[in-house]
Amino acid sequence: MNKYKTKPGFIATEFVISLLLLWMIIGVLASMLNVNRKYNRLQLTRQQCLAAARSQMSSLTATGTELTDADISRLWEGVTVKVEQTEGTDQWAGLKLLKVTASSKKNKRLVKIELKKYINGEGQ
Numbered sequence: 001m002n003k004y005k006t007k008p009g010f011i012a013t014e015f016v017i018s019l020l021l022l023w024m025i026i027g028v029l030a031s032m033l034n035v036n037r038k039y040n041r042l043q044l045t046r047q048q049c050l051a052a053a054r055s056q057m058s059s060l061t062a063t064g065t066e067l068t069d070a071d072i073s074r075l076w077e078g079v080t081v082k083v084e085q086t087e088g089t090d091q092w093a094g095l096k097l098l099k100v101t102a103s104s105k106k107n108k109r110l111v112k113i114e115l116k117k118y119i120n121g122e123g124q
Contacts, residue, residue, distance in 0.1 A: 045106040049113040052076045053102035057115050079104045
């Protein structure tokens with residue numbers, strides 16, 4: 001007498017349940033990969049905005065001229081850079097305040113990087 005006899009349909013039920021568990025695990029992993037992909041794209045956009053802002057700031061401090069919009073769009077697609085120059089006040093009198101803002105929109109989110117620096121009136 002075999003005491004480990006299985007009932008009909010028991011193996012099929014185990015197989016279906018194990019397949020369902022496997023598909024649930026695959027679904028969770030796929031959603032985690034999608035979130036990771038979106039996060040990496042956002043970080044890449046932040047790095048591009050930071051590089052564009054630093055390059056614009058370096059160009060202004062070294063040569064006194066701005067990078068053209070064509071150069072910026074060629075190097076960093078989708079990134080826009082704005083420059084504001086104001087005169088320094090109080091202890092910063094005689095200097096210029098450079099404010100460089102780089103922005104881009106990815107994954108329906110706006111990424112904005114802002115750099116500020118005081119320089120001599122004619123550059124450094």
